[in-house]
Amino acid sequence: MPVTPRTPRRKSSCVPKHASLAAAACLLAAFAPHVMAQTPSPLGEWQYSAGIPLEKLFEPDRPPLEARLGIGATFQPRYDGSERYHMLAGPSIDIRYKDILFGSTGEGFGVNVLQGQNWRMSVAAVYDLGRRGHDDPEHLNGLGNINPAPEMKLAAEYVVSKEFPLVFRAAFTRSFGGSNGWTADLGAYMPLPGSNEQFYWFAGPSVTFADSNYMQSWFGVTPQQAAASGYRQYGASAGLKSAGFGITMVYFVNKHWFVSADGALRRLLGSAASSPIIQTKTDGVCDISINYQF
Numbered sequence: 001m002p003v004t005p006r007t008p009r010r011k012s013s014c015v016p017k018h019a020s021l022a023a024a025a026c027l028l029a030a031f032a033p034h035v036m037a038q039t040p041s042p043l044g045e046w047q048y049s050a051g052i053p054l055e056k057l058f059e060p061d062r063p064p065l066e067a068r069l070g071i072g073a074t075f076q077p078r079y080d081g082s083e084r085y086h087m088l089a090g091p092s093i094d095i096r097y098k099d100i101l102f103g104s105t106g107e108g109f110g111v112n113v114l115q116g117q118n119w120r121m122s123v124a125a126v127y128d129l130g131r132r133g134h135d136d137p138e139h140l141n142g143l144g145n146i147n148p149a150p151e152m153k154l155a156a157e158y159v160v161s162k163e164f165p166l167v168f169r170a171a172f173t174r175s176f177g178g179s180n181g182w183t184a185d186l187g188a189y190m191p192l193p194g195s196n197e198q199f200y201w202f203a204g205p206s207v208t209f210a211d212s213n214y215m216q217s218w219f220g221v222t223p224q225q226a227a228a229s230g231y232r233q234y235g236a237s238a239g240l241k242s243a244g245f246g247i248t249m250v251y252f253v254n255k256h257w258f259v260s261a262d263g264a265l266r267r268l269l270g271s272a273a274s275s276p277i278i279q280t281k282t283d284g285v286c287d288i289s290i291n292y293q294f
Helices: 021-027 052-058 212-219 223-229
Strands: 065-077 085-097 101-104 108-116 119-128 149-159 167-175 182-191 199-210 239-252 257-268 282-293
Touching: 052 119, 052 149, 182 212, 182 239, 212 239
Parallel strands: none
Antiparallel strands: 065 085, 065 282, 085 101, 101 108, 108 119, 119 149, 149 167, 167 182, 182 199, 199 239, 239 257, 257 282
């Protein structure tokens, strides 16, 4: 649920004498958002790991073991397309070992299988919390549950350069149970002007695609579900699911304690937007956390 930033431990060593995008990137940290990151959320996939490739590019000599722990809360829709929101609270964890192994509430538990100075490819185990009918009995009654399920995530990130620190991220996720489907999230983000040693932020867009299994599970209505729920029968097809835009921010109280927050807006598209289940095509999320880095 909450976002966990990562920040260079020797911030002053990489601060140039002039203001630039590279200067902002040098101060940025890597983030691992909320504990329910794998359940559909308006957050972009890039927000789950924002800053990690920038940190590696600007601070290559990092300690072998890095850990950030925190607690936070998020305000988000009960499910994709819901008009009802709820507040969730939970821990924020981000532990990394030698730029190889990682465990975080945003990226899951995984390993960087291939990497270079300005790019990396990873595989991780994550978990989808699914959707329960009791999340919104008025609108989900008769549709059944989408059961929680383990997932495998394949991800890749690439930074253009130090001088132009635009980061591209792609993540492909396969559910084993639940929807039994694939999703693909493509996004990009970049440091924003005004970043300094105490406060920094960045923003970017993202788009999400999904296969027919995923789309039918979350947005379709089978004949049996139509009879039980009163919704018209609907077949959701593979393709573009949504597009969104997110912002992530961090404020350092001192060298150990920091506050992080992010937010995003998302618009459902394609057959997801035409589903009779959804009450709104546009939703958002905001979260905040207090963290400690060792």
